[in-house]
Amino acid sequence: MRYDDDPYMKDRPGDGSSGNQSDRLRRPQPRGIYTSTRTSPGDRPASEPSSHTRSRYTDDSNRRPTSTGRPPTYRQYASQGHSAAPSHRAAVQKKNAPIWQLVVMDISLICVGLLVFAYFHHVRPVKGMQSGTVLPTPPSTVTTTAAPSAEESLNPQASLDPTATLSPDGTPAPEETPAPQIDTSGMWGAKFADKFTTGDVIKTENSYQSTNVNIQIDQVQRDGITYYVADIYLRDIQYFKTAFAEDTFGRNRDETVNIANNHNAILAISGDYCGMRNEGIVIRNGELFRESQDSMDVLVMYHDGTMQTYSPGQLDMDTIKSTGAYQAWDFGPMLLNNGQVMTEFNSNLNPKNPRSAIGYYEPGHYCLVVVDGRQEGYSVGMTLQEMSQMFYDLGCTVAYNLDGGQSAVMAYDGQVHSQPYGGGRSISDIIYIAE
Amino acid sequence: MRKILPHLTIVLAGMFLVFYVLDIFNEAMNFVGNRISKNLLVIFCISALLTAILAISQDRKRH
Numbered sequence: 001m002r003y004d005d006d007p008y009m010k011d012r013p014g015d016g017s018s019g020n021q022s023d024r025l026r027r028p029q030p031r032g033i034y035t036s037t038r039t040s041p042g043d044r045p046a047s048e049p050s051s052h053t054r055s056r057y058t059d060d061s062n063r064r065p066t067s068t069g070r071p072p073t074y075r076q077y078a079s080q081g082h083s084a085a086p087s088h089r090a091a092v093q094k095k096n097a098p099i100w101q102l103v104v105m106d107i108s109l110i111c112v113g114l115l116v117f118a119y120f121h122h123v124r125p126v127k128g129m130q131s132g133t134v135l136p137t138p139p140s141t142v143t144t145t146a147a148p149s150a151e152e153s154l155n156p157q158a159s160l161d162p163t164a165t166l167s168p169d170g171t172p173a174p175e176e177t178p179a180p181q182i183d184t185s186g187m188w189g190a191k192f193a194d195k196f197t198t199g200d201v202i203k204t205e206n207s208y209q210s211t212n213v214n215i216q217i218d219q220v221q222r223d224g225i226t227y228y229v230a231d232i233y234l235r236d237i238q239y240f241k242t243a244f245a246e247d248t249f250g251r252n253r254d255e256t257v258n259i260a261n262n263h264n265a266i267l268a269i270s271g272d273y274c275g276m277r278n279e280g281i282v283i284r285n286g287e288l289f290r291e292s293q294d295s296m297d298v299l300v301m302y303h304d305g306t307m308q309t310y311s312p313g314q315l316d317m318d319t320i321k322s323t324g325a326y327q328a329w330d331f332g333p334m335l336l337n338n339g340q341v342m343t344e345f346n347s348n349l350n351p352k353n354p355r356s357a358i359g360y361y362e363p364g365h366y367c368l369v370v371v372d373g374r375q376e377g378y379s380v381g382m383t384l385q386e387m388s389q390m391f392y393d394l395g396c397t398v399a400y401n402l403d404g405g406q407s408a409v410m411a412y413d414g415q416v417h418s419q420p421y422g423g424g425r426s427i428s429d430i431i432y433i434a435e
Numbered sequence: 436m437r438k439i440l441p442h443l444t445i446v447l448a449g450m451f452l453v454f455y456v457l458d459i460f461n462e463a464m465n466f467v468g469n470r471i472s473k474n475l476l477v478i479f480c481i482s483a484l485l486t487a488i489l490a491i492s493q494d495r496k497r498h
Contacts, residue, residue, distance in 0.1 A: 106442055110449035117450065120471050278469050296463060331463055348459055403463070 122251075122276065129249045132287035135324040137303055183211060186236035187305060188364030195233040203413070208266050212435050213239050215267050217412060225386075226379035227355075227371040228410050228418050229394065230267055232433060234364050237305050242271060242284045242327055244429050249282065249289045251275045253426035256409040257416050265432035268411045269356050269368045272331035273403040275428025280330030281315065284429070291317050297332030297346050299400040300325050305363030307398045309334035311346065329358075335388040335399035345384045347401070352381040354421050356408040358431065359396035367394060368431065370410035374421040403427065440486045447479035 097105075183198065184190035195214040202209040206217040214233040219226065234240055243263050245254035252275065260268035274282045274290070281298055282290040298310045303326045311334075320328070333345040335357060354373035360366055369390070373381020382390070384401065391399035402408075406425040410418040454466040466472060
């Protein structure tokens, strides 16, 4: 059908054609509009229905008959949102893609959107902070790093035992068998004196003992699970440290062993991956990097060496900022409740997984645990309940889950000590022991 | 705009469904509550609002 033959187009307002307004606006009979293959509109009487035209008309969902059964006028047709005239119908139809193409396109766009989101959420580095707000240190817990006096070194018991014999000039009387030198300096030097050496460093493939640090790493295999427990005694809290990848708080990432080696760490495990998230309290080595709280449990290590877990909303940041804290992690969940085994946790990540966690016995005595997982035949990982039971069996009073999965790595003496799933991954922060 | 808005709404809805499922399994990653997702949520709301308004207005014109 030629364009000029289209009565619909001919009757369009403003086309210069004459005629009654209502006649012009009334949509003509379907005959002649859609019979593009017919040579003439007069080939068949209007009263004689054409299956060809009728089927095409009724099949066209864009051309709905009016409620009265009469064909729509042009105004009605235009009000349906059509901008093209019927003669352009083919062109319009050509633009409408099949539904499956639309579905594929939308799913593809969702995937693209998720990839873009992942880039900005996980990958793109953001401006980090090399130093945070230094929190106050309680004077009663200021670390004593001064070497013991000559008198104390010669006979440390002299300063502790009020009944010690003194010579007339005030110096301790010489004894026939001098006591071994015991360095009681530091916060817990006296308490764990038998855990430290007097000067030598004794290092094996799974233990480290020096004047300040005692680490014993045990590999435990049971029920198809392999995990490593590093039992740690410290002379002072300054040997318990944390570090960020590239020494900057942000989305910088590096492997646990690399961060550990950059800080001469004796022992290190993966931290709470704080750089990945935009919320959650972050205190590292006495500096506050982020104070926004989220829905996760929080573990706080104070300057006196004590540890305390907090449920969401329990931690008072004003108190923390006024009294200070040494470390704070925001991941969780807590694994012990007042030293007792827990069965419900503030986390949905309960299936068996590789895990890393920290346990607290008493000030100066901690344990770092890494559970290997996702490796059938070697270790399948632990559930949170199993973790809770394990820390209870170890005798910890506080236990806290850290970033697990592929992140869970233990590094010792410059090497990866555990067997992380997939070789481990780059993370944003570690917990480490160093002198 | 009439053609783009519905697709934008579908894409954002699909993304947020994925975020929601991921957030259930790994809440620590904060897929829903982070700053980027919050901005996307605003765009999603505006897009859904405009799509609905256009749909209603078209429906009213038809009837």
